[in-house]
Amino acid sequence: MALARVSPPAFSSPFLIHSLLRPFSSPSSVLRPRVTRVPHHRGFAIAAALSQASPLPSADGDGAVMEAPPRPSSRRPWKPTCLYYTQGKCTMLTGHGYNLSNAVYKLNDTLHLEKFNHNLSTDLPVNYSAADKVKSQKLDYFLVLDLEGKVEILEFPVVMIDAQSMEFVDSFHSVWHDTAIPFMEVLQEFEDWIEHHKFWKKEQGGALNSAAFITCGNWDLKTKVPEQCRVSKIKLPSYFMEWINLKDIYLNFYNRRATGMMTMMRELQMPIVGSHHLGIDDAKNIARVVQRMLADGAVMQITAKRQSATGDVKFLFKNRIR
Structure with missing residues (x-):
């Protein structure tokens, strides 16, 4: 399970966030979801875990690993689920988070919402x-x-x-x-x-x-x-x-x-x-x-x-x- 617990430092630049989140994203990602502060959880933050796609099942049994997401007939492309959203903590939807520059924040918002699913019904x-x-x-x-x-x-x-x-x-x-x-x-x-x-x-x-x-x-x-x-x-x-x-x-x-x-x-x-x-x-x-x-x-x-x-x-x- 790709969830990790980190202590919330006082971030001064987006580059530090980028380096912290590198293990949780694929190398092809341009920007990663930022770490979200969770005040009521004793000061810990949860690093973003990405719900990635997997291969079609093989005949190897229940432990088979899967790699390709399904290709539904819908025009809407499949996207991994934002695990901040499933826990009610996605700052991209609420407008709260670390105090970064407005330009980086807005760019992060746009790319994050384009990359990750925020509606489980899809x-x-x-x-x-x-x-x-x-x-x-x-x-x-x-x-x-x-x-x-x-x-x-x-x-x-x-x-x-x-x-x-x-x-x-x-x-x-x-x-x-x-x-x-x-x-x-x-x-x-x-x-x-x-x-x-x-x-x-x-x-x-x-x-x-x-x-x-x-x-x-x-x-x-x-x-x-x-x-x-x-x-x-x-x-x-x-x-x-x-x-x-x-x-x-x-x-x-x-x-x-x-x-x-x-x-x-x-x-x-x-x-x-x-x-x-x-x-x-x-x-x-x-x-x-x-x-x-x-x-x-x-x-x-x-x-x-x-x-x-x-x-x-x-x-x-x-x-x-x-």
């Missing part, structure tokens, strides 16, 4: 002409979650899809680190987000209302989130007690096993968008698989449940990926 179009098999869903919204990272950094991206129209609705994206952004802070921001969408109320607790998480595997909510809660010494939130494992839905709907997102996309002949193992891009690609499966007539159902924060997980499908 990567999640709905093909209504191929949606004649769509079935009614018991839920109204799907929250596609795909955690990424190791011990140092963990990326928390969620892409919201309307269960009935299959359209992209909204997204949540945060990166946390034990010594920079406490996990509790990430959860508070996420709870504000799901409360805003009326999926959950802090005073009431309980499971999500009219929505469910979709993960590609059980690891995210069966293992990683509970593990992170123990490390952060907080109780597992009630909205993480149940989820939909897309691998199990895929197995039972298409009657074939898929070891992960890349296998699904290869079998469905779908090109990847962005970079594999960049969380927000993986969440978008999993959401695209969900859109395709809904169009094919799949019904999304809860596949795993916990009875309590410390209880064992009950798997609801007899035919499932182990």
Whole structure:
């Protein structure tokens, strides 16, 4: 994952910013996105991570690396996603940032907005002409979650899809680190987000209302989130007690096993968008698989449940990926 943490120095010229951001951009880039100050994150800044394009899937398995972005029929060219934007911190849209000269600032703005995508819906179009098999869903919204990272950094991206129209609705994206952004802070921001969408109320607790998480595997909510809660010494939130494992839905709907997102996309002949193992891009690609499966007539159902924060997980499908 191409995210790095740097201490925010007092920048006096754009050349210092250029040298700091060099590792995060391709050599062909003329100007790189500037480092954005994040005051509420204990004074740390997040160096811009670029959501780059990848190759069409090979037959090497789920770890296959992909290199070329898809060539959609739309006239609008594909662009990597601005990861400042996904976290609500893109200064190019708000007009805030380091105090550089107006000429450089305006040039940076123009090139940045031309180079990077600031609208996730462009990567999640709905093909209504191929949606004649769509079935009614018991839920109204799907929250596609795909955690990424190791011990140092963990990326928390969620892409919201309307269960009935299959359209992209909204997204949540945060990166946390034990010594920079406490996990509790990430959860508070996420709870504000799901409360805003009326999926959950802090005073009431309980499971999500009219929505469910979709993960590609059980690891995210069966293992990683509970593990992170123990490390952060907080109780597992009630909205993480149940989820939909897309691998199990895929197995039972298409009657074939898929070891992960890349296998699904290869079998469905779908090109990847962005970079594999960049969380927000993986969440978008999993959401695209969900859109395709809904169009094919799949019904999304809860596949795993916990009875309590410390209880064992009950798997609801007899035919499932182990």
